[in-house]
């Protein structure tokens with residue numbers, strides 16, 4: 001039997017992770033298309049995706065990168081993050097099928113480890129993960145966000161209070177932010193440095 005509140009909370013987290021380990025929880029199609037548009041608009045070349053799962057939103061981001069490269073030359077990468085091995089493996093198969101693997105660096109493991117190394121400025125970031133992980137991810141990536149970089153986060157209207165620490169970080173680190181009227185709310189934040 002769990003002995004205290006800390007242990008009970010860890011047990012609940014473990015059970016939740018086990019339950020969700022094979023579930024498909026993907027970004028809504030209109031939100032994914034919006035991310036594609038934004039990546040085209042800011043000619044994104046380095047994109048970080050927080051939460052890859054089976055790779056659905058990654059395909060939109062990588063398609064935008066591919067189209068930016070075709071239009072303007074050069075190169076780029078979508079850095080994905082996933083800690084469930086079965087999802088990462090399925091996502092890789094989807095990237096192959098779509099012919100987009102060469103644009104994607106899927107980092108398997110806990111993002112608090114896998115995102116410690118990011119080379120070069122980040123133009124676009126998608127945060128689509130269990131909410132408790134949103135702020136730690138933003139903290140890790142923010143030093144790499146170029147001025148004008150866009151950060152999109154899902155369901156910030158529906159889960160406003162759960163996102164409180166995420167909003168506090170945005171406020172303290174030079175972001176302008178607004179909640180767009182997609183289903184559940186979609187946060188669009190822009191890194192504005194002095």
Ligand SMILES: C[S@@+](CC[C@H](N)C(=O)[O-])C[C@H]1O[C@@H](n2cnc3c(N)ncnc32)[C@H](O)[C@@H]1O
Nearest residue numbers: 026027051052053056057082083110111128129
């Ligand atoms: C909402 S899903 C992502 C959906 C994906 N963006 C899409 O549209 O298809 C969130 C994913 O983040 C993964 N995840 C949760 N915590 C993580 C962590 N600390 N490190 C890496 N991946 C994590 C989960 O396993 C889950 O597959």
